[in-house]
Amino acid sequence: MPAIRPPRAPRLPRIGILLFDDVKMLDFAGPAEVFFEANQRSTGYEIVTISRSGEPVMTSMGIQVGVQTSVAEAGRLDTLIVPGTEKAATVFADPLLLESIAELASRSTRIAGICTGAFGLAATGLLAGKSATTHWKFTSLLAETYPEVDVQPEAIFVNDGDVFTSAGVAAGIDLALCLLELDYGPEVARSVAQLLLVYMKRSGNQSQFSAALQGPPPRTPVITVITDHISEDPSRPYTVGSLASVANVSTRHLTRVMRDEVGMSPMEYVTSMRLDLAVSFLDSGASVADAAARSGYATPVALRRSFVARFTITPSEYQRRFQSTHRGLTA
Numbered sequence: 261m262p263a264i265r266p267p268r269a270p271r272l273p274r275i276g277i278l279l280f281d282d283v284k285m286l287d288f289a290g291p292a293e294v295f296f297e298a299n300q301r302s303t304g305y306e307i308v309t310i311s312r313s314g315e316p317v318m319t320s321m322g323i324q325v326g327v328q329t330s331v332a333e334a335g336r337l338d339t340l341i342v343p344g345t346e347k348a349a350t351v352f353a354d355p356l357l358l359e360s361i362a363e364l365a366s367r368s369t370r371i372a373g374i375c376t377g378a379f380g381l382a383a384t385g386l387l388a389g390k391s392a393t394t395h396w397k398f399t400s401l402l403a404e405t406y407p408e409v410d411v412q413p414e415a416i417f418v419n420d421g422d423v424f425t426s427a428g429v430a431a432g433i434d435l436a437l438c439l440l441e442l443d444y445g446p447e448v449a450r451s452v453a454q455l456l457l458v459y460m461k462r463s464g465n466q467s468q469f470s471a472a473l474q475g476p477p478p479r480t481p482v483i484t485v486i487t488d489h490i491s492e493d494p495s496r497p498y499t500v501g502s503l504a505s506v507a508n509v510s511t512r513h514l515t516r517v518m519r520d521e522v523g524m525s526p527m528e529y530v531t532s533m534r535l536d537l538a539v540s541f542l543d544s545g546a547s548v549a550d551a552a553a554r555s556g557y558a559t560p561v562a563l564r565r566s567f568v569a570r571f572t573i574t575p576s577e578y579q580r581r582f583q584s585t586h587r588g589l590t591a
Contacts, residue, residue, distance in 0.1 A: 287343035344375030395428030495556030
């Protein structure tokens, strides 16, 4: 009687993470933790760390990190992850590293660039004709260096076909949760987000910046007083006159200096701060009408208008995406 063979274990999706000298640790450690925790909540992944030669690499922090295999021996991958580096312009000019990216990409079903990893993908032609993003410090450089790439400077992460890119550091976790959701569904992704104590709420279209961070910081005491005053409670019924009185200046002077220093008029700044406050209320489960009222908007329609202008989606659509990472990605 023939021996009974035990059932073969199912093949796990293989996540390959390419490491190299000067790699930023959080860019690969954050996503790796997402996939590792997924192994506790689902069939999970086989996570493979790779360097060109199979030798350890030195991170940007000066910490040596070992890897499991070399590029030549890595085999086929379901997902290739290329993390970033602060020295993108020089690191991703290395022909041997670019050769490694291209070789691994040719054996991968989908590809993800974390932070300035987008430069490595662009340099190997993987982003040609595609939409992509990177850390806000490098979006202009990416667009100038690779004009064939449609750079989305404010996006948290972008998906175009089988290629994914994200903004810096923590955004790599957002992208990893998106990939996890695509593979195993929203419940698994949500449970992993809870384990890691992160929120699974940032859609790819969400801006990398809050309104208070989009412009340069105030340079003069007058504008510091005004921005701090507004930040204390954006829902107050402000006017340009009332704000000018707080700073003891004329409305004309306040408007001119606000535009010079923060790039907005006083009331544009108020509206932007109110929108940030409304987003926080929506995130906590408030209705659109309640979020509008509590943030100082005269009507829900006024909130909707501001929301669409900044995020290109309505407040209601934003809430529908609250517990999903991958809806609304750039296709």
